[in-house]
Amino acid sequence: MAKRIINNYAEFEALLGEVIGVSDYVQITQEQIDKFADATMDHQWIHTDPERAAKESPFGSTIAHGYLSLSMLTYLWYNVVDVRNVKMIVNYGIESLRFQSPVKVNDRIRATVSLNDIKNLRGIARVQVKIVVDIEGEKKPAYDALVNFLYHFE
Template sequence: MEKRIINNYEEFEALLGQVIGVSDYVQITQEQIDKFADATLDYQWIHTDPERAAKESPFKTTIAHGYLSLSMLTYLWYNVVDVRNVKMIVNYGIESLRFQQPVKVNDKIRATVSLNDIKNLRGIAKIQVKIVVDIEGERKPAYDCLVNFLYHFE
């Protein structure tokens, strides 16, 4: 998919209430899950022990940490947009996060992004995007949330 190019506040504002774009799918591998466990010291067997998960987990396989799938938001967002003429971008917060379904090892996820709100804070664009992360082949999404960014345009 081609990225949507946004050059300034006005181009963001014109997208209010619309779908900005849909990212490509990205696969979540056991290697990623294991590295995330190393980074966060969260070694719960449901994430890191494929043999035990196959026997004891209701999912019959390992699942990604919820926060691993959440940490993919930045990658998925930048797969959708190319915001130009920016001095600085600040991740400002996440609201209304709701995990709905686990991401199993080797699942592919993607994001559908809509512009929910935009405000001009003395020359800084505060944008709020609704992001729904779905799993290829699944009816329910992995999660959805409202993400706030501050864009300091040049």
């Protein structure tokens, strides 16, 4: 899918209440899970021990850390949009986050993004997007969140 190009505040504002786009799928591998475990020092077996997880986990395999799947938000967001004419972009926060389904090793996830709110804060755009991350072939999404970014347009 082609990225949505957004050049300024007015073009963002025109998308209020609409689906901005859907990202491509990205696969979550055991290598990614292991590297995330190393980076966060969270080596719980349900993430890092495929043999034990196959035997003892209710999921039948290892699963990605919830925060690993959450950390994919920026990648998925920028797979959907190309925001131009900005001096700086700041991750401003998450209003709500709800994990709904585990992401198993080798699952493919994607995001559906809609513009939930936009405010002009003295020349800085506070953009709030609703992001629903689904897992290919699953009924329930991995998670949904209201995510805030600050765009400092030129």
